[in-house]
Amino acid sequence: MSGTSAALTPPADAVAPVRHPDAPPPGELLGAHYEHCFGCGGGQPHGLHLQARAGEGVSVTAEFTVKPAHQGAPGLAHGGVLATALDETLGSLNWLLRTIAVTGRLETDFVRPVPVDTVLHLDARITAVHGRKIYSTATGRIGGPEGPVAVRADALFIEVKVDHFIENGRPAEIQAAMADPDQVKRARAFEVNP
Numbered sequence: 001m002s003g004t005s006a007a008l009t010p011p012a013d014a015v016a017p018v019r020h021p022d023a024p025p026p027g028e029l030l031g032a033h034y035e036h037c038f039g040c041g042g043g044q045p046h047g048l049h050l051q052a053r054a055g056e057g058v059s060v061t062a063e064f065t066v067k068p069a070h071q072g073a074p075g076l077a078h079g080g081v082l083a084t085a086l087d088e089t090l091g092s093l094n095w096l097l098r099t100i101a102v103t104g105r106l107e108t109d110f111v112r113p114v115p116v117d118t119v120l121h122l123d124a125r126i127t128a129v130h131g132r133k134i135y136s137t138a139t140g141r142i143g144g145p146e147g148p149v150a151v152r153a154d155a156l157f158i159e160v161k162v163d164h165f166i167e168n169g170r171p172a173e174i175q176a177a178m179a180d181p182d183q184v185k186r187a188r189a190f191e192v193n194p
């Protein structure tokens, strides 16, 4: 990984991530964490509709097809959209720890342009954990899962409680989410089964 800043270098006493015993088995789709999430939700017409799949250890894979709505330059994916795909894939890793976490820092390298209609093959893993801090890394390849790297990222996620969303989200969406038993169950499961 190139150019990682000090903030993304785990401290010496960081520990290896431990896959939760109830984490989905390798190969299983993780499912959307929120129907209206721009990264993974099915309810966003121009969203990325990214579906992450559990991998071995504390890793995931995902695919994202670049659509015309995702352009920055003519026929090319917008860099911010590619960063979103990396962020979403990295974020899904935390479900293998059964931990709710948000992105604190995301550092992205854009290595190759990514044309519209390209399938971006994403691969991410957690590298270390230090208290509430979760360190992770991801690549996005084009032309196949073993193709050349087009984008890569390192990230620091910070563990939060469900209250982070309840206290900060716009009330209309929070009330709708809390009225959805499946959404509440999915979020609360992480607090009662640490």
Ligand SMILES: CCCCCCCCCCCCCCCC(=O)SCCNC(=O)CCNC(=O)[C@H](O)C(C)(C)COP(=O)(O)OP(=O)(O)OC[C@H]1O[C@@H](n2cnc3c(N)ncnc32)[C@H](O)[C@@H]1OP(=O)(O)O
Pocket: 007, 033, 034, 087, 088, 091, 100, 101, 102, 103, 104, 105, 131, 132, 133, 156, 158, 160, 162, 165, 166, 174, 177, 178, 183, 184, 187
């Ligand atoms: C009914 C409702 C259902 C809800 C169901 C939800 C489902 C689950 C949704 C998941 C969603 C994922 C979606 C994709 C991933 C996003 O895109 S998440 C969205 C983007 N991220 C954000 O909005 C986060 C905004 N930032 C914040 O809220 C706060 O800054 C944070 C990250 C929670 C940290 O604040 P804090 O809890 O007060 O923690 P703080 O004490 O400042 O820092 C803790 C440690 O982290 C370090 N740290 C914090 N920030 C940084 C940073 N930026 N750089 C370096 N180090 C940092 C601190 O230095 C500190 O280190 P130590 O001193 O412990 O060594």
